[in-house]
Amino acid sequence: xxxxxxxxxxxxxxxxxxxxxxxxxxxxxxxxxxxxxxxxxxxxxxxxxxxxxxxxxxxxxxxxxxxxxxxxxxxxxxxxxxxxxxxxxxxxxxxxxxxxxxxxxxxxxxxxxxxxxxxxxxxxxxxxxxxxxxxxxxxxxxxxxx
Amino acid sequence: xxxxxxxxxxxxxxxxxxxxxxxxxxxxxxxxxxxxxxxxxxxxxxxxxxxxxxxxxxxxxxxxxxxxxxxxxxxxxxxxxxxxxxxxxxxxxxxxxxxxxxxxxxxxxxxxxxxxxxxxxxxxxxxxxxxxxxxxxxxxxxxxxx
DNA sequence: TACTTATCCTATCTGCTTAGTAGGAATTGT
DNA sequence: ACAATTCCTACTAAGCAGATAGGATAAGTA
Numbered sequence: 001x002x003x004x005x006x007x008x009x010x011x012x013x014x015x016x017x018x019x020x021x022x023x024x025x026x027x028x029x030x031x032x033x034x035x036x037x038x039x040x041x042x043x044x045x046x047x048x049x050x051x052x053x054x055x056x057x058x059x060x061x062x063x064x065x066x067x068x069x070x071x072x073x074x075x076x077x078x079x080x081x082x083x084x085x086x087x088x089x090x091x092x093x094x095x096x097x098x099x100x101x102x103x104x105x106x107x108x109x110x111x112x113x114x115x116x117x118x119x120x121x122x123x124x125x126x127x128x129x130x131x132x133x134x135x136x137x138x139x140x141x142x143x144x145x146x
Numbered sequence: 147x148x149x150x151x152x153x154x155x156x157x158x159x160x161x162x163x164x165x166x167x168x169x170x171x172x173x174x175x176x177x178x179x180x181x182x183x184x185x186x187x188x189x190x191x192x193x194x195x196x197x198x199x200x201x202x203x204x205x206x207x208x209x210x211x212x213x214x215x216x217x218x219x220x221x222x223x224x225x226x227x228x229x230x231x232x233x234x235x236x237x238x239x240x241x242x243x244x245x246x247x248x249x250x251x252x253x254x255x256x257x258x259x260x261x262x263x264x265x266x267x268x269x270x271x272x273x274x275x276x277x278x279x280x281x282x283x284x285x286x287x288x289x290x291x292x
Numbered sequence: 293t294a295c296t297t298a299t300c301c302t303a304t305c306t307g308c309t310t311a312g313t314a315g316g317a318a319t320t321g322t
Numbered sequence: 323a324c325a326a327t328t329c330c331t332a333c334t335a336a337g338c339a340g341a342t343a344g345g346a347t348a349a350g351t352a
Binding site for chain 2: 001002003008011012015076089090105107108111112114115118119121122123126131134135138
């Protein structure tokens with residue numbers, strides 16, 4: 001599993017849109033400023049997220065983006081898998097590996113399967129409602145230091 | 147976390163040497179044939195594994211390689227980390243990431259930390275004695291099909 | 293001593309992926 | 323008509339993976 005900049009931008013995009021859910025549309029420009037991403041690169045990420053059914057858009061003068069689903073219905077795992085590809089640590093689990101003469105006898109296979117499950121157990125159990133709550137609780141946090 | 151061919155060859159190398167532990171030295175040639183790796187590429191992997199203290203070598207006519215430690219004292223996690231680098235799914239956990247303005251406020255950080263722990267929980271708890279046992283039990287397995 | 297069989301060392305190469313850039317077409321409200 | 327936006331396609335620079343190449347060095351043996 002490797003989370004690229006593209007995946008990182010995608011996650012931050014979904015989180016930003018989740019914070020504006022049921023309010024106003026978000027433009028690429030505003031998003032790019034807030035998540036600190038190159039706007040032209042971000043455009044491509046947004047295009048993919050739209051194709052993936054994560055977000056919707058409105059073109060023209062007062063256009064912008066919004067989430068296609070409720071934040072609670074989108075998980076980190078879904079987004080990462082869609083943008084950065086399968087989370088398997090090694091290609092052999094996808095059957096795209098030349099060096100597995102007898103895949104059923106490979107003693108490492110179980111290790112990679114267990115690893116994949118362990119990763120899934122984390123990223124598939126965090127949704128964007130959780131993250132929105134976390135962001136909001138951080139903002140409300142009292143200041144303990146003087 | 148991404149396991150490369152190099153990492154895969156390294157793991158298979160350690161396993162093969164574990165299967166020959168306390169017996170004879172293993173040559174690069176024999177190893178290359180058994181694990182199906184290009185010999186010149188494998189040489190580089192062996193060189194790294196030696197630098198990492200996993201294996202020892204003997205040069206010359208009757209040379210070859212052997213494990214530097216007992217199979218039980220080498221884990222899959224150790225080898226992978228040494229050959230393929232840190233298992234963190236994203237660079238921000240290593241502090242090598244430009245896009246984290248305030249790392250303590252990033253709500254994704256915990257996700258990546260939890261992911262890293264989950265992966266470690268698997269790969270750091272498999273050692274090469276476990277794998278040797280598994281290989282041997284597979285070899286002894288009765289044939290159920292006619 | 294010559295020869296063989298090993299490990300060891302360093303440089304080079306090719307294709308792929310990541311991250312980003314560039315330029316403009318299409319759409320929509322004012 | 324104009325401005326602001328999404329949308330589309332192509333290109334590029336840098337880095338990395340996965341080798342390949344050519345030999346130097348070491349050690350046992352006839």
